[in-house]
Amino acid sequence: MATMSAPRTDNSPETAAAPGTIVLAGATGALGLLIAHQLRQRGATVRALVRPAASAKAEADSLRLQGVEVVAVDYNDAAELTKACAGATCVVSALSGLRAVIVDAQTQLLDAAVAAGVPRFIPSDFSADFTRLPEGSNRNFDLRREFARRLDQAPIQATSIFNGMFADLLTGQAPVVLAGPRRVLYWGSPDQPLDFTTMVNTAEFTAAAALDATTPRYLCVAGEVASIRGVQAAARAATGQEYKLFRAGSLGFLGTMIQVTKTLMPAKDDVFPPWQGMQYLHNMLSGQAKLPSLDNARYPGIRWTSVREVLAAKA
Ligand SMILES: NC(=O)c1ccc[n+]([C@@H]2O[C@H](COP(=O)([O-])OP(=O)(O)OC[C@H]3O[C@@H](n4cnc5c(N)ncnc54)[C@H](OP(=O)(O)O)[C@@H]3O)[C@@H](O)[C@H]2O)c1
Numbered sequence: 413m414a415t416m417s418a419p420r421t422d423n424s425p426e427t428a429a430a431p432g433t434i435v436l437a438g439a440t441g442a443l444g445l446l447i448a449h450q451l452r453q454r455g456a457t458v459r460a461l462v463r464p465a466a467s468a469k470a471e472a473d474s475l476r477l478q479g480v481e482v483v484a485v486d487y488n489d490a491a492e493l494t495k496a497c498a499g500a501t502c503v504v505s506a507l508s509g510l511r512a513v514i515v516d517a518q519t520q521l522l523d524a525a526v527a528a529g530v531p532r533f534i535p536s537d538f539s540a541d542f543t544r545l546p547e548g549s550n551r552n553f554d555l556r557r558e559f560a561r562r563l564d565q566a567p568i569q570a571t572s573i574f575n576g577m578f579a580d581l582l583t584g585q586a587p588v589v590l591a592g593p594r595r596v597l598y599w600g601s602p603d604q605p606l607d608f609t610t611m612v613n614t615a616e617f618t619a620a621a622a623l624d625a626t627t628p629r630y631l632c633v634a635g636e637v638a639s640i641r642g643v644q645a646a647a648r649a650a651t652g653q654e655y656k657l658f659r660a661g662s663l664g665f666l667g668t669m670i671q672v673t674k675t676l677m678p679a680k681d682d683v684f685p686p687w688q689g690m691q692y693l694h695n696m697l698s699g700q701a702k703l704p705s706l707d708n709a710r711y712p713g714i715r716w717t718s719v720r721e722v723l724a725a726k727a
Contacts, residue, residue: 432502432623433456433457434451434459434500434501434502434504434623435496435500435504435525436451436460436461436480436503437460437503437521438505438506438507439461439471439480440462440466440475441506443506443538443615445474445475446611446612447504447506447615447618447622448475448478448480449615451622451623452478454619457481458475458481459481459500460475460482460483461483461485461493462482463484464486466484487517488520493520493521493524494527495528497521497524497525497528498528499528500528501530501531501532502531502532502534503530503532504618505518505536506536506538508536509683510552514536514552514555515559515562518536519559519562522562522563525568526568531569531625532568532570532571532625532627533568533569534622535556535559535563535570537556537560537573538573538574538575538614539576540574540576540695541701541703542695542701543557543630544701545557549691549694549695550691551691552683552691552692553695553701570629571621571630571631572631573632574607574630574633574703575609575613575617575633575634576696576701577606578609578610578611579609579635579717582608582719583723586689586693588640589643591651594647594653594654594655594656595655595656595658596640596644596647596655596657596658597658598640598657598658598659599659599660599662599663599694599697600662600663600666601697602639602644603639603640604699604702605638605702606637606638606639606640607632607696607703608635608722609633613633613635613714613716613717616711616714617710621711624710624711631707632704632705633706633707633716634706635716636716636717642719644656646719646723647723649720650723651723651727663698666697667694670690670691673686673687674687
């Protein structure tokens with residue numbers, strides 16, 4: 413992976429640049445709404461690109477109420493998409509989907525950004541560091557690497573933001589902290605460091621990065637780096653209750669479980685089927701997707717939320 417942490421200077425990147433116009437694709441999504449809010453908080457002019465059907469949704473109305481310009485676009489109409497990108501200092505993608513979105517729609521957006529002369533592009537990565545993972549170890553990451561190869565060929569300054577796993581998932585979709593039996597479930601080693609960042613923190617950092625003309629190719633953040641033992645301690649501290657570790661097997665066994673689940677429940681068109689979540693856990697627990705260094709201090713004023721705080725909010 414390329415050089416990760418840009419050296420800090422006394423001239424903070426965030427304060428050096430005047431807020432510009434940021435084009436935000438996927439602004440009606442869970443992360444996109446948060447990024448839009450954080451951009452407005454920072455005084456940026458925000459133009460949200462939404463598909464026509466989404467422009468009548470409550471999320472689009474919420475964007476308009478915050479002073480965001482909502483523009484309905486057809487991603488297949490290159491001229492319309494280019495016009496929608498005109499005048500922006502950065503295009504941020506918070507799109508979510510499979511090949512049709514991550515490779516195809518993002519390529520259309522990238523082509524439009526280049527045609528409109530936009531200097532910077534932030535793709536919808538927002539994940540663990542997938543740059544060193546072998547092909548096939550995570551379907552959604554394979555798609556992101558495929559788009560990254562196109563992005564790296566384009567005449568535009570690209571910045572990917574890696575945040576590990578959304579810490580919010582620990583109280584939702586990710587079956588790691590099991591409140592019922594009070595167990596912390598894992599495979600492999602309980603001592604492997606893991607990166608967790610809330611969606612809000614990810615959005616705050618992304619908004620700051622979108623307004624920073626000097627970002628490097630990769631920026632990495634983590635609200636907390638915790639091992640499974642650290643997650644166990646956080647669960648105890650958050651709930652005041654005893655949590656025990658539950659090792660379900662080796663990473664090799666998790667790999668077998670992924671193959672079995674994929675065969676029995678392929679759900680190929682789902683963005684996050686159970687087997688994909690298991691692949692994500694495997695990538696993290698193996699250490700292969702660990703963030704090599706953190707850029708948390710790049711923008712002052714972000715208060716990073718700990719795993720304990722996330723678990724306590726749900727307890
Ligand atoms: N690190 C983690 O643990 C983690 C967890 C979850 C998600 N993420 C990542 O965070 C990013 C945002 O995810 P999210 O959960 O916020 O997504 P989301 O709520 O599902 O929103 C996705 C957005 O994508 C747009 N979209 C979907 N299909 C499209 C298409 N065919 N063409 C154009 N636009 C399309 C939608 O825009 P419209 O307004 O046009 O409908 C929607 O606003 C993704 O990269 C996702 O993988 C990371």
